[in-house]
Amino acid sequence: MNAYYSTLSGWIIPVTRAIKALDLDPVETLKRFDIDPAEVNNPEGRICVESLGNLFTYCNKYSGARNFNIEVAKCFHPSILHALGYAVQSAFCLQEALERVSQYKRVVSNCSNMEAYEMRDHLVVELVVYRYTDSGRLVLSADLIESFLATLVQLSRGLVGGDLNPVKIEFTFDRSSDACPTAMEFFNCPIEYGCERNAVLLDLNQAKERAFGNNPAINQMHIELLNQFMTRVDRTNLTYLIESKILDELPVGAPSQADVAKHLGYSLRNLQRKLSEQGTCYKDILDNTRKRITLNYIKQPHMSISEIGYLVGFSNVANFNRAFRRWEGCAPGEYRTKYLSTNDMVEHIQSRV
Known part of the structure; x- marks a missing residue:
């Protein structure tokens, strides 16, 4: 059938x-x-x-x-x-x-x-x-x-x-x-x-090109809703379940793989095996989740760099800066300055008029 x-x-x-x-x-x-x-x-x-x-x-x-x-x-x-x-x-x-x-x-x-x-x-x-x-x-x-x-x-x-x-x-x-x-x-x-x-x-x-409707705060909110939805409709996809747990825990520190395995009812070895079968691993899921959230936060000028690092689970700014350079090839402050550049946005708008 x-x-x-x-x-x-x-x-x-x-x-x-x-x-x-x-x-x-x-x-x-x-x-x-x-x-x-x-x-x-x-x-x-x-x-x-x-x-x-x-x-x-x-x-x-x-x-x-x-x-x-x-x-x-x-x-x-x-x-x-x-x-x-x-x-x-x-x-x-x-x-x-x-x-x-x-x-x-x-x-x-x-x-x-x-x-x-x-x-x-x-x-x-x-x-x-x-x-x-x-x-x-x-x-x-x-x-x-x-x-x-x-x-x-x-x-x-x-x-x-x-x-x-x-x-x-x-x-x-x-x-x-x-x-x-x-x-x-x-x-x-x-x-x-x-x-x-x-x-x-x-x-x-x-x-x-930067889109007119981009709004990092709203974007982050709806992504969290999406993850909640995915954990309901697709219990077979561990990536969604793990990312949801990571999002809950990040502000107080990144959860260990052992903690996540226990939360999902798996042994550590069994979780590792299942993730391998899906072509991924816990380290990659954690890193990708941190990166995605960071790129949303960094576009919100009211949030300090140190606050962002804390919210995505880094114990100090130096470690956060190193991770950000690995993701984007520049420091968080440089990325934010480029994103918030008035001239860039004016050129973008003029190109669409």
Whole structure:
């Protein structure tokens, strides 16, 4: 029997708006594919991705070509992703926002993994779709894959400006026999089919530019909410569970791996083995957690450098400074000065006017 693959019920909002654009009854259309419209009122509700894929197929046939895929993306707003959406909107830059989506992709669905990585002058955002164990068929249909990549483009434009265009779109599936001018116009870049990956390629420099909506204090708050959510919905992923424990303990000192193992009900050796199976270790999780929190704190001018070091579990400023240089190649004060530079922000704003 296939595992139950699902996605966040918030997708009902853009799907409903896209259905209305076809002059179809959204409630009847959703129910036709066993999707309960009332699930949209449940912040942690899920809908069956198989049903969603069937709905997309139906609506695309009704509209012609693949217009529905793009219409759903156009109707997307980050708020449908709840805490993840707000964390994305308050990220420092587009690259950080997309890395956050990649990190917390499980919030959105359990159908795929997402990776955001640099490759030469590009930021590559790749969607790695899972397969059903019994048939080997991809969990996500070509329609859903195209719509999701279009949604990533829509999200990116909302964060850095509507003039953003991808460098290229890559799909693993073959080109449809039906041309879709709507998709070509929306992406406004080369689209390649039969590739080795499903991916959006963005200009790396543009992805690193400071976003208008960045707010480190709000960002940190929503990341903490995300970690709490992940510990509820994915008890198999030790990284989330360990990071949640680290966040609780850091202000009074970084917890030892032995303490974390005891908290989670594991022996130290068993925890080490399980983390190794997931391709990580406690030291890396602790270091990455400290770095992420530090980069949020350092952007808040009311917090002193020594206070930040204390809050992320360092016993003295010297140790904190050494760790920060290892992370960013400069002292904390230098990083803050660059971040808060009025001239940098003025240039950024002028480049967007």
